[in-house]
Amino acid sequence: MPNALSTVPVTVLGAGSWGTALAALASHRASTLIWARNAHSAAAINQQHQLPHYLPGVKLPTTLQATDDFARAIDHVLGDDSQPGLIILGVPLAGLQDICVRLHDYLPTQRRHPLYILRTCKGFDPKTSQLPHQITAQYLPAYSWLKTGTLSGPSFALEVAQGLPVALTVASHAPDLAACTVSILHGQSARIYSSTDLIGVEIGGALKNIIAIACGASDGLALGTNARAALITRGLAEMQRIGTALGGQAATFSGLTGLGDLVLTTTGDLSRNRQVGLAIAQGKTLDAILASGLTAEGVRCAQAALRIAQQHQIEAPITQAVCDVLFHGLSPMEAVQQLLARVARLEHSYDD
Numbered sequence: 172m173p174n175a176l177s178t179v180p181v182t183v184l185g186a187g188s189w190g191t192a193l194a195a196l197a198s199h200r201a202s203t204l205i206w207a208r209n210a211h212s213a214a215a216i217n218q219q220h221q222l223p224h225y226l227p228g229v230k231l232p233t234t235l236q237a238t239d240d241f242a243r244a245i246d247h248v249l250g251d252d253s254q255p256g257l258i259i260l261g262v263p264l265a266g267l268q269d270i271c272v273r274l275h276d277y278l279p280t281q282r283r284h285p286l287y288i289l290r291t292c293k294g295f296d297p298k299t300s301q302l303p304h305q306i307t308a309q310y311l312p313a314y315s316w317l318k319t320g321t322l323s324g325p326s327f328a329l330e331v332a333q334g335l336p337v338a339l340t341v342a343s344h345a346p347d348l349a350a351c352t353v354s355i356l357h358g359q360s361a362r363i364y365s366s367t368d369l370i371g372v373e374i375g376g377a378l379k380n381i382i383a384i385a386c387g388a389s390d391g392l393a394l395g396t397n398a399r400a401a402l403i404t405r406g407l408a409e410m411q412r413i414g415t416a417l418g419g420q421a422a423t424f425s426g427l428t429g430l431g432d433l434v435l436t437t438t439g440d441l442s443r444n445r446q447v448g449l450a451i452a453q454g455k456t457l458d459a460i461l462a463s464g465l466t467a468e469g470v471r472c473a474q475a476a477l478r479i480a481q482q483h484q485i486e487a488p489i490t491q492a493v494c495d496v497l498f499h500g501l502s503p504m505e506a507v508q509q510l511l512a513r514v515a516r517l518e519h520s521y522d523d
């Protein structure tokens with residue numbers, strides 16, 4: 172049932188797999204324009220209603236429009252100041268700063284109605300260790316009408332674009348942003364839950380990718396389902412230790428954006444982070460694995476996660492093992508032996 176907020180215009184910035192899947196979902200309810208940095212993707216969406224490189228076999232709604240003109244994309248949500256607008260940032264963490272800097276130049280200093288900005292990327296900045304909400308706070312202006320949030324949870328883009336069921340969480344301190352997101356995305360195939368725990372939601376999304384690399388390697392070495400279950404469970408403990416030390420709420424880590432996304436990414440073969448682990452187990456080098464341009468954010472943020480853990484004197488053996496394998500030449504089998512050789516302890520011997 173449409174309401175006032177579901178009629179707000181939506182612009183998605185970034186036409187990869189997740190940006191396009193979300194744009195397709197939004198286009199069922201709201202006037203939606205997706206911006207692609209390359210004209211080829213915009214033309215494929217407008218003319219063939221497909222984006223085979225990112226979403227093979229998916230027919231996109233004919234109502235979804237695309238452009239490679241950034242000014243036009245922003246005008247779609249800001250042109251009419253008589254209603255709010257929603258921008259979904261569909262770029263990976265590596266493009267978040269760029270897109271914020273670019274967007275900054277197009278924002279007016281004053282506006283009557285809110286502009287909502289929804290982040291979807293997962294990870295820490297590899298240099299500064301900032302989370303996505305901290306990056307947007309640094310590079311976007313602090314106008315009262317500009318409100319931001321993060322959408323996360325277990326969601327392979329391909330399945331969402333195929334119209335299969337999904338449950339996601341929107342985290343924000345702005346209840347109207349959460350309401351707007353629900354109005355546009357909730358219903359039909361998607362359930363949207365809300366949270367105010369931005370830190371917990373973003374840390375869950377960042378750290379589950381690292382555990383997915385570990386599980387991919389374990390499965391690639393045929394170490395069995397017991398090993399996978401152990402990695403998932405102890406990985407969750409690691410995520411919760413780091414997350415709560417940084418201010419996240421413990422309960423968030425057993426929710427969609429913690430355990431939910433962890434289970435999906437560690438077990439689902441559509442996960443690019445899991446694919447990195449599988450390829451490492453086959454003896455491929457990291458450079459060769461990433462040469463195709465694979466977006467596997469656990470690789471980019473594993474060292475930042477380890478640095479954060481060390482700064483807070485938190486044990487993070489799985490993150491340590493992933494870093495040792497990815498960047499320091501340890502073989503996956505040596506990493507397994509290293510993990511198994513750890514001293515025996517109480518299962519809940521930390522404050523987790």
Ligand SMILES: NC(=O)C1=CN([C@@H]2O[C@H](COP(=O)(O)OP(=O)(O)OC[C@H]3O[C@@H](n4cnc5c(N)ncnc54)[C@H](OP(=O)(O)O)[C@@H]3O)[C@@H](O)[C@H]2O)C=CC1
Nearest residue numbers: 185186187188189262263264266269292293326327328466
């Ligand atoms: N794919 C999924 O299943 C899910 C992904 N996510 C998250 O969504 C985010 C986006 O990932 P995803 O869509 O999968 O990645 P993809 O690799 O599928 O697409 C990334 C898109 O972002 C564009 N892009 C990259 N850098 C920039 C930049 N600096 N400026 C403008 N555009 C840029 C790329 O453009 P071009 O095509 O020209 O290279 C591409 O269209 C990630 O953080 C990911 O963790 C979250 C949930 C599910």
Ligand SMILES: O=C(CO)COP(=O)(O)O
Nearest residue numbers: 324325326327442443444
């Ligand atoms: O985050 C995702 C699903 O929620 C996608 O995982 P990958 O980035 O590993 O493909």
